[in-house]
Amino acid sequence: MSNDKIIWDKLISAGLTPAGAAGLMGNLYAESGLNPQNLQNAYEAKLGFTDETYTAAVDNGTYTNFTHDGAGYGLAQWTHPSRKAALLAHAKNQGRSICDLDVQVNFLRWELLTMFKPLRDKLCTTTSVREASDCVLLQFERPASVNDPDKLQETKDRRAGYAQGFYGRFAKGENNVKLLTCILTENDCYKYNQTIKPKGVMVHSTGANNPLLRRYVQPVASTPGRTDLLAQLGTNPNGNHWNQTRVYVYTDKTRTVGYRDYSKKLKQVLYEPCVHAFVGRLADGTVAAVQTLPWNHRGWHCGVGSKGTANDTHISFEICEDDLTDPAYFGQAYRAAVELTAMLCQQYDLDPLADGVVICHQDGYRRGVASNHGDVYNWFPRYGKTMDDFRAEVVRTMKGEDDMLTYEQWKEYMDRYRQELRADHDQCWAEEELAAAVTAGITDGKRPHDFVTREEAAIMALRSGG
Ligand SMILES: [Zn+2]
Numbered sequence: 026m027s028n029d030k031i032i033w034d035k036l037i038s039a040g041l042t043p044a045g046a047a048g049l050m051g052n053l054y055a056e057s058g059l060n061p062q063n064l065q066n067a068y069e070a071k072l073g074f075t076d077e078t079y080t081a082a083v084d085n086g087t088y089t090n091f092t093h094d095g096a097g098y099g100l101a102q103w104t105h106p107s108r109k110a111a112l113l114a115h116a117k118n119q120g121r122s123i124c125d126l127d128v129q130v131n132f133l134r135w136e137l138l139t140m141f142k143p144l145r146d147k148l149c150t151t152t153s154v155r156e157a158s159d160c161v162l163l164q165f166e167r168p169a170s171v172n173d174p175d176k177l178q179e180t181k182d183r184r185a186g187y188a189q190g191f192y193g194r195f196a197k198g199e200n201n202v203k204l205l206t207c208i209l210t211e212n213d214c215y216k217y218n219q220t221i222k223p224k225g226v227m228v229h230s231t232g233a234n235n236p237l238l239r240r241y242v243q244p245v246a247s248t249p250g251r252t253d254l255l256a257q258l259g260t261n262p263n264g265n266h267w268n269q270t271r272v273y274v275y276t277d278k279t280r281t282v283g284y285r286d287y288s289k290k291l292k293q294v295l296y297e298p299c300v301h302a303f304v305g306r307l308a309d310g311t312v313a314a315v316q317t318l319p320w321n322h323r324g325w326h327c328g329v330g331s332k333g334t335a336n337d338t339h340i341s342f343e344i345c346e347d348d349l350t351d352p353a354y355f356g357q358a359y360r361a362a363v364e365l366t367a368m369l370c371q372q373y374d375l376d377p378l379a380d381g382v383v384i385c386h387q388d389g390y391r392r393g394v395a396s397n398h399g400d401v402y403n404w405f406p407r408y409g410k411t412m413d414d415f416r417a418e419v420v421r422t423m424k425g426e427d428d429m430l431t432y433e434q435w436k437e438y439m440d441r442y443r444q445e446l447r448a449d450h451d452q453c454w455a456e457e458e459l460a461a462a463v464t465a466g467i468t469d470g471k472r473p474h475d476f477v478t479r480e481e482a483a484i485m486a487l488r489s490g491g
Pocket residue numbers: 228229230326327386398400
């Protein structure tokens with residue numbers, strides 16, 4: 026197993042949330058590349074050591090200035106004399122090398138529990154990778170760049186970026202929604218090139234019976250990975266995809282998507298509609314998401330309401346509708362939408378439960394920041410889902426929780442179930458015969474509603490035959 030996976034597992038088992046573990050690991054990566062033998066580069070020449078020779082000299086006792094030499098060492102690049110002394114003591118107590126991965130991660134956990142308790146509490150509760158990463162930077166690592174305001178923001182961004190990478194790799198494993206990238210560079214909305222500071226996510230559904238992503242998303246000649254994208258998406262045979270100019274128009278209350286000559290109404294098409302992503306079926310029938318605009322690009326997806334427009338504030342995606350009668354497709358598309366939203370909230374530090382953050386198009390209309398469209402209430406309620414359910418599932422996903430029971434939980438439930446069975450005396454339908462069996466010495470009559478083991482069954486069979 027790789028160092029990073031070992032560290033991840035140990036941090037999770039220590040009670041850190043996936044976001045907390047990722048935030049810590051992004052910082053460790055920035056400090057040491059997750060190499061527990063790492064001697065601060067600036068000190069290699071100064072002390073005349075490499076990572077290996079320094080480690081060996083500390084381990085065998087020929088180098089005695091480990092604690093006070095001022096050189097950063099190990100996963101967290103421990104530098105302060107008291108912290109290095111404690112690390113050395115931890116290694117010696119266990120008879121292990123100073124570069125032992127277990128020693129260092131256990132020491133890290135011990136430091137969090139003792140000297141950095143408030144930080145540990147944060148890392149055990151946060152669902153924000155960004156928050157976790159910033160807290161570790163400012164409270165735990167405090168590299169020199171923290172004191173330079175010009176460099177601080179860049180350092181924060183870089184470390185949060187590493188943290189996001191660990192989160193993406195380990196937090197949800199294979200449950201992650203498959204996310205492709207096919208930016209619609211020919212769409213007028215893309216060309217208009219405005220940016221937003223994302224404050225939320227707006228969920229749409231297309232209102233047209235076509236679950237295939239290729240209907241809307243197609244690469245052009247200049248799109249990176251074009252061949253692979255076309256293989257995965259399939260080719261749109263009708264040429265009415267959104268990666269071109271002027272592709273979308275409203276006609277009375279029914280939205281129609283297609284070509285149209287706008288020459289007479291140019292003022293109305295100043296902003297061409299485009300969303301940041303689509304969720305739908307790939308050519309092989311599996312459900313995936315495709316990013317179609319940079320996330321901080323100003324999309325045009327919800328029109329204008331009485332108080333303004335969420336185009337200025339919200340990242341948006343369309344879930345491709347089918348004929349709304351297939352529960353399997355709904356379940357997959359809904360789940361992909363939850364995961365995509367969770368990823369975006371994580372990335373932009375958004376609280377999905379905060380007012381107006383994760384909303385659908387109709388929510389936006391009611392809030393006065395969108396045109397009057399029904400999506401997603403034309404679809405979700407058919408399968409018993411509300412936007413409150415959606416938001417709650419986004420939160421669970423961000424915490425790395427899923428619906429699977431752990432074995433420990435299952436055992437706990439099993440114990441509870443058996444206790445309930447035992448307690449359930451009122452409904453004993455076999456009172457008389459059970460009493461007779463007790464009299465005949467076949468059973469002791471205890472726990473009449475609980476399971477019988479093979480041993481008990483064998484003994485009862487013997488006694489009743491006797
Ligand atoms: Zn909509």
